[in-house]
Amino acid sequence: MTRCNHTNLALIPENRPRVRCRHCHLTIEVKELGDGYCPECFESSGRKHYAFEPVATDTTGPSRYRCEDCGVVIEA
Numbered sequence: 001m002t003r004c005n006h007t008n009l010a011l012i013p014e015n016r017p018r019v020r021c022r023h024c025h026l027t028i029e030v031k032e033l034g035d036g037y038c039p040e041c042f043e044s045s046g047r048k049h050y051a052f053e054p055v056a057t058d059t060t061g062p063s064r065y066r067c068e069d070c071g072v073v074i075e076a
């Protein structure tokens with residue numbers, strides 16, 4: 001496999017809706033909510049909480065880029 005310096009980067013649009021748990025304020029991607037309850041609350045208390053509020057997607061968090069040459073995804 002050839003070495004790549006990742007100079008040919010393309011910005012990946014942030015299109016991943018997130019929600020925040022009303023109990024522990026964990027922010028999680030919707031697609032990671034497998035069974036619909038908060039995994040953090042379930043781990044700490046054994047209870048399943050289903051109360052979430054939507055989080056604006058264009059706030060914090062690193063931008064992600066994909067190298068057009070080798071396909072690796074980089075957070076910057």
Ligand SMILES: [Zn+2]
Pocket residue numbers: 004005006007067068069070071072
């Ligand atoms: Zn690369």
Ligand SMILES: [Zn+2]
Pocket residue numbers: 021022023024025026038039040041042049
């Ligand atoms: Zn929670």
